[in-house]
Amino acid sequence: MSLKARLKEEQILAMRAKNKVRLGTVRMLLAAIKQIEIDNKVELNNDEVTAVIIKSVKQRKDSITQFEKANRLDLVEVEKTELAILQEFLPQALTTDEVKALVEQAVASSDANGMQDMGKVMAVLKKDIQGRADMGEVSALVRASLA
Template sequence: MSLKVRLKEQQILAMRAKDKTRLGTIRMLFAAIKQIEIDERIELDDDAVTAVVIKSVKQRKDSISQFEKADRADLADIEKTELAILQEFLPQPLTSEEVKALIEQAIASTGASGMQDMGKVMGVLKKDISGKADMGEVSALVRAGLV
């Protein structure tokens, strides 16, 4: 089942359950998806929809940290609730062993020998890991593997 269909089903369930927070979050996600589809005049596939979810998750995490710095626990709690809802639509995260194996494979396939090849390795990994692992941590592991 495609991610958009799954989102639509969850939207209907949220309406029936009268869960305003969940419904609002899913509608916000649909609005972001629709905006991209209209602007670029394309139909988003699952990978592109996942990218929109990842972007929304990242925005929520940034907002949470900003609200906590400003001592606005009430707003941070709202963002945390939305973050939990959005994370349901992300792919199953990879284990650290799987990430390390993919990094080793990417380094071997690109023939990377030093830090100058980090872009090549990250380019190969981005397709496989995007949405399944924190790219900041992956970048640090690649850096450690190339030194």
């Protein structure tokens, strides 16, 4: 089952269960996907849908940080709930050790010699890690490995 089909199925299940938060989150995600499809006149594949979910997860994390700074704990809880729902649709997260192993493998396979080759290493890693690890943390590991 494609990721988009799974989201539509989850939307129906949330409607039947009268789970308003889950329904709203899934609808928001489907709307974002549909908007991109209309704008670009293409049908998104699973990788592109995953990228939309990652973007939404990042937005939620940023919102949580901002709401905590503003002492809006009521909104923090809403964002955390939505974040948990969105993360259900992402692939299984990699452990730190798995990420480190992939970074070492990517550095070796791309013949990286220093920081100037970071882009090559990140390009190799992106297809394997996208949605399964925080790219900021991956970037820090690559920097440490290349330094």
